[in-house]
Amino acid sequence: MSAVRSVRKGLHLLGSSSLARPASVAGNGASLLPRQLAASPRALRPAASSIAAARPLPRVTSLSAQGGVRYASSAAPSGPVKKTQLYDLHLARGAKMVPFAGYSMPLQYSDLSHVESHKWTREKASLFDVSHMVQHQLSGPGALDLLMKVTPSSLDKLNHNQSTLSCLLEDGTGGIVDDTVITRRTDDSFYFVTNAGRRTEDLAFLQAEIDTYKQAHGPDSLKWEILEDRALVALQGPKAASVLQSLVTPDGANSDLSTLYFGNCRELHLTFPDGTTTPQPLLVSRTGYTGEDGFEISIPTASDATLPAHVTELFLSNPDEVRLAGLAARDSLRLEAGMCLYGSDISTSQTPPGASLTWLVGKERRDPATANFNGASTILPQVASPKTLSQRRVGFTVEKGSPAREGAIIVDLNDESRTQIGVITSGLPSPTLGGTNIAMGYIKNGLHKKGTEVGVLVRNKLRKATVTGMPWVESKFYRPKA
Known part of the structure; x- marks a missing residue:
């Protein structure tokens, strides 16, 4: 959309559930689906010769709104609207707050219009609050096997602290339950982020898969944690690296961001103006949802609930380079970059090939004789014969x-x-x-x-x-x- 003529008109860019089932009308937290986030090149070589039944064109369902916001993934969350750890800061900074994915989220701020905020991100750096998204940790001897069952990705090829974009798949149908970024921290420990608007569905899906796995391999085979005590912010734009580098606490080669490449993460401390540092390291991942260079920064709050606000204010201490940005700019930036919004552009009605995301299927996982991920019997014939879609x-x-x-x-x-x-x-x-x-x-x-x-x-x-x-x-x- 062009300049936001009114808040309600501006909210149209948040989307509605044209691809979801008729009851699906809730918002998503905006994870990303850029082809470029693959940890390694995704070959598109055919892997099977059988033909799958073609799916019908997406249905256009009725559009539902709550408080003017079009929701984009699952059923509208019930109960009171939640607040992120930065809610008070948003109000103090002149944010227009709207309900989104069950949270009160900033649409835009008083200092910049939607278009100005969008262009600021492309030219300088913007900070987005994405704390509404769900951060997970899965560990144990069965963590890799479980994730390779529920996703089509070659997670076993990831190095430590390396990420890949992936998706959770329905068993049988191969439909996309949600999109996610998965990071391998160690051999048997993974960090991943899923969409806020799919929280209920994702947690039920993962719980069922984990319970089944534990029944077969024992209760100690997996440990799954929802990291509720962590905030998440995204610093995006061509100035993001220089801004962050100026704040990173010196720690030898580890603190040099020139060696932290896209799709990788690192634990770092930041230094405040008074010389103190963050009490715990922040998990800094070089990734984002805008197409620009940037970072997603996971901030622990267990020892200091005010740390997210202090870190955010630290980033904003140079207003000539960094400004806050909200959902309006986030959506137009991701669309220009060709990235999908769950519930609008992808849903359980699509498999990865059906959503033109064949590259999500790891090239090592395209042999029908060995493929054991959810929906492989449906997905692999589509990979082999895309003309049947x-x-x-x-x-x-x-x-x-x-x-x-x-x-x-x-x-x-x-x-x-x-x-x-x-x-x-x-x-x-x-x-x-x-x-x-x-x-x-x-x-x-x-x-x-x-x-x-x-x-x-x-x-x-x-x-x-x-x-x-x-x-x-x-x-x-x-x-x-x-």
Whole structure:
């Protein structure tokens, strides 16, 4: 969307559940699905020859709102709206708070409009509160086996403190339960983050899988912890590394961020202006949901509940380089970078190949004779024969005028009956591209090639759209030089 003309109009960019089941109307915490986060290259070589039944095009379900916010994944959380550890700081900094994924979250701040905040992130550095997301730790001799059952990733190939983007898969169907970033801390210890709006579903899913595993391998085979005593912030933008480096407590080579590459993490202390340091190390992961270089920083609160606020104020001590940013900028940044929002762009209705995310399936895991992850019998034939899929997730550039937003129907320009051939799942005017209307959605297989012109029904008017490669704004992740 362009500049936020009103808060309620601005909230349209948070999406609704066009891909989820009819009851699915709650928000997600915004994890990411960039292809670039894979820990190693994902070969797309066919792994099987059998053909899976094609899935139908996504249904457009009724859109539900609560307090003006469109939710984007599971059923709307019941009970009181929760607050992150930074809630008071958001209010003090002039945030417009909205209910999102069961939490009161900042949409934007009084010092910058949505577009200004978006551009600030692309040019300098923005700090996002993502403490609503769910941080997990899974350890024990069965941790690797359990995670390799519920995801299609080659987690056994990860080095210590290395991450990969992955997804939790339904058993049998191979549908995407949630997207997640998984970090291997040691041989048998993993840290991972899942979406706030999928908390209920994810915890039930993981509990059932863990209980089954323990029944077969003993109660000491796994230890699962929800890290409720940790806040999470994301520092994103081209200035992020220099800002963070100036605050890192010197500790030899470990404190040099030039050796911390995208998809890796490290425990670091920060130094405050008075010379004191953080009482516990912070888990700093070089990753993010904007396409920019940046870091997600997990902050322990067990020994000091005020530490998240103190760390945040430390980052904000140089307002010429770092500003707070909210959900509005977060959503437009991730769409420009071609990243998915759970419940809008992906759901249990899609397998990874069905969501054009075949690269999530590790190349070492594509042999049907040895594949043992959930849904492998459905997913591997789709990997081998993508032409059997009924639809593809693609990007669109839409002609000038009102943007094509989530739920807009895609039709064949040459078909006067306007038969549906797809649906938009995310869409808004791109701030970086001067307001060009961009969108993501699903389209009938065969019409997914770049340059294909289609029609989109926007406010009952037929608008021309062109299938476009993603991302619209190239990612700037920090990697070793070749």
